[in-house]
Amino acid sequence: MSLEYTLLGCLDVGPMTGYDLKKMLDDTTLFFWHAELSQIYPALKQLEKRKLIASQTQPQDGKPDKKIHSITPQGREHLRAWLSEPLDSVPPVKNPALLKLFFSGGLPKEEILDQLRCQLAVQRAQLKRLQLDIPARMQSAPLAGAARPRLMWELARRYGEAQAEMTIRWLEEAIESVEKEVG
Amino acid sequence: MSLEYTLLGCLDVGPMTGYDLKKMLDDTTLFFWHAELSQIYPALKQLEKRKLIASQTQPQDGKPDKKIHSITPQGREHLRAWLSEPLDSVPPVKNPALLKLFFSGGLPKEEILDQLRCQLAVQRAQLKRLQLDIPARMQSAPLAGAARPRLMWELARRYGEAQAEMTIRWLEEAIESVEKEVG
DNA sequence: CAAGGCATGTAAATCGTTACATGATTTA
DNA sequence: TAAATCATGTAACGATTTACATGCCTTG
Numbered sequence: 339m340s341l342e343y344t345l346l347g348c349l350d351v352g353p354m355t356g357y358d359l360k361k362m363l364d365d366t367t368l369f370f371w372h373a374e375l376s377q378i379y380p381a382l383k384q385l386e387k388r389k390l391i392a393s394q395t396q397p398q399d400g401k402p403d404k405k406i407h408s409i410t411p412q413g414r415e416h417l418r419a420w421l422s423e424p425l426d427s428v429p430p431v432k433n434p435a436l437l438k439l440f441f442s443g444g445l446p447k448e449e450i451l452d453q454l455r456c457q458l459a460v461q462r463a464q465l466k467r468l469q470l471d472i473p474a475r476m477q478s479a480p481l482a483g484a485a486r487p488r489l490m491w492e493l494a495r496r497y498g499e500a501q502a503e504m505t506i507r508w509l510e511e512a513i514e515s516v517e518k519e520v521g
Numbered sequence: 522m523s524l525e526y527t528l529l530g531c532l533d534v535g536p537m538t539g540y541d542l543k544k545m546l547d548d549t550t551l552f553f554w555h556a557e558l559s560q561i562y563p564a565l566k567q568l569e570k571r572k573l574i575a576s577q578t579q580p581q582d583g584k585p586d587k588k589i590h591s592i593t594p595q596g597r598e599h600l601r602a603w604l605s606e607p608l609d610s611v612p613p614v615k616n617p618a619l620l621k622l623f624f625s626g627g628l629p630k631e632e633i634l635d636q637l638r639c640q641l642a643v644q645r646a647q648l649k650r651l652q653l654d655i656p657a658r659m660q661s662a663p664l665a666g667a668a669r670p671r672l673m674w675e676l677a678r679r680y681g682e683a684q685a686e687m688t689i690r691w692l693e694e695a696i697e698s699v700e701k702e703v704g
Numbered sequence: 705c706a707a708g709g710c711a712t713g714t715a716a717a718t719c720g721t722t723a724c725a726t727g728a729t730t731t732a
Numbered sequence: 733t734a735a736a737t738c739a740t741g742t743a744a745c746g747a748t749t750t751a752c753a754t755g756c757c758t759t760g
Binding site for chain 2: 350427434444460489
Binding site: 705706707708709710711712713714715716717718719720721722723724725726727728729730731732 | 733734737738739742743744746748749750752753754755757758760
């Protein structure tokens with residue numbers, strides 16, 4: 339259900355093709371939302387049928403024609419209604435790394451530590467990406483100029499950064515706890 | 522795919538019914554993993570067909586017969602193989618709260634603040650649950666006695682706690698940033 | 705000359721939620 | 733007396749992923 343609003347939210351920034359939408363998601367929301375092209379194209383068709391977006395076709399040669407989608411006034415209204423709706427519960431989370439750790443009590447100590455060290459490397463790489471790549475990509479994304487959207491984007495990025503930093507601290511402490519443990 | 526390992530991981534602790542498995546998940550892993558009964562029952566059937574678990578039926582009256590599932594040696598081996606497999610990428614995350622904020626740049630300042638304050642209340646409640654309810658439930662969960670599993674469970678709980686604390690700090694700062702903002 | 709970007713999609717399969725169906729016992 | 737707990741499941745729907753299909757142009 340959120341994919342619908344994700345696409346409307348992106349198109350609220352400016353007209354785009356399905357391919358552009360995928361790139362925009364990968365460049366800006368990847369660390370808190372993602373979607374495949376095979377999911378985006380049918381969703382766009384459905385949004386058009388509901389008159390929440392409109393499209394115009396731009397002929398090309400050598401490539402399939404470009405279909406440029408734009409949000410309609412009804413679409414903008416629909417998006418706005420969703421944005422105003424309060425989110426009053428903790429979103430359901432699925433964290434396979436934590437799940438694995440949770441069941442790893444029976445493993446040899448060294449294997450648990452290997453797993454935790456691997457996660458630590460992954461998270462440190464992720465933090466670097468959030469501090470270097472993402473800001474650059476957000477800068478170059480369409481209409482990043484307006485003050486208010488830029489603040490929102492920066493807040494989202496800061497969340498990702500804080501999340502990665504927190505996870506790194508937690509992993510460092512977890513490694514210590516497991517190392518110290520008797521048995 | 523992870524549901525399969527989740528069930529094996531739980532049954533590695535001791536034999537249980539589908540209903541018990543659901544309760545165990547709700548009591549211990551809820552803040553990083555969950556599943557519905559309608560998903561658990563078919564998954565158990567499939568695991569039994571693959572000889573990774575076995576079941577025995579206990580007649581009852583007034584209620585459907587209990588089906589008590591237990592992990593087989595092959596099942597234990599299967600679980601172990603999964604646990605040893607390194608997780609070398611950032612798990613894909615979906616955070617609808619962050620998604621909404623990301624697109625809220627066009628909303629009146631006060632509406633953004635309402636949304637953030639609502640999230641703050643939700644997260645404070647979540648933190649309390651992680652500090653009070655979850656430890657109590659983990660204590661009463663089957664075989665919580667063994668030292669190594671208990672350490673893993675405590676590490677998972679600490680992650681949830683750190684996550685909630687981080688989110689609260691982030692929301693407090695986000696509210697300040699939006700309040701201060703001109704326009 | 706292989707890989708990746710550009711540009712569209714469809715089809716099949718899997719994963720997950722919500723609703724339905726049954727029915728006794730216990731608790732508020 | 734209504735709701736929750738115990739206990740099993742199925743069916744329908746919706747969301748998501750993976751694989752398939754096409755084909756040119758650019759970059760390394």
